[in-house]
Amino acid sequence: MIIDDRAPPWARRIIRAVLEARAPRVARLPFVVRWEQTGEFFSCGQCWFRRNHLTALEVHAGTRRDDQRLTLLHELAHAILPASEGHSLTYWRTCFALYREYRVPLRYALLREGPYRQQALYGAHLAGVSIPDDIHNTIQALWKKPVLPGSQEVRYAARKPK
Ligand SMILES: [Zn+2]
Numbered sequence: 369m370i371i372d373d374r375a376p377p378w379a380r381r382i383i384r385a386v387l388e389a390r391a392p393r394v395a396r397l398p399f400v401v402r403w404e405q406t407g408e409f410f411s412c413g414q415c416w417f418r419r420n421h422l423t424a425l426e427v428h429a430g431t432r433r434d435d436q437r438l439t440l441l442h443e444l445a446h447a448i449l450p451a452s453e454g455h456s457l458t459y460w461r462t463c464f465a466l467y468r469e470y471r472v473p474l475r476y477a478l479l480r481e482g483p484y485r486q487q488a489l490y491g492a493h494l495a496g497v498s499i500p501d502d503i504h505n506t507i508q509a510l511w512k513k514p515v516l517p518g519s520q521e522v523r524y525a526a527r528k529p530k
Pocket of ligand 1: 442446455
């Protein structure tokens with residue numbers, strides 16, 4: 369792998385540690401890590417695959433460090449799983465295990481990923497992350513369907529403003 373000079377040292381350490389621990393085969397692939405600093409608040413990223421082999425991992429890093437770390441780990445979870453997993457339940461379980469291991473604030477991660485993809489909270493739950501009630505209810509209200517197995521379907525009685 370070739371890591372962009374612009375990637376900060378903490379990010380290089382995480383990339384090497386995750387790949388060595390979880391996907392040494394991927395670590396030996398000739399993919400590139402591209403890192404670019406944007407002026408945005410949130411970070412975003414993308415993995416590129418060619419015939420199921422990782423060719424590039426990109427991070428467009430925003431200004432908030434926690435969010436950079438979350439984004440890098442989100443992309444690394446894609447990198448270490450088969451491309452076909454996409455944002456599957458297996459994906460989210462792996463992703464939240466990485467968030468916990470690399471100390472992404474979990475409330476933040478749940479609120480960031482929960483509205484984004486429907487199975488994120490279920491995957492977090494399977495990874496052993498406890499889901500606070502307020503976050504659970506907030507995300508479930510956004511999806512208008514249960515986000516955890518066995519959880520109550522939320523009701524939408526339109527409330528009149530007082
Ligand atoms: Zn993703």
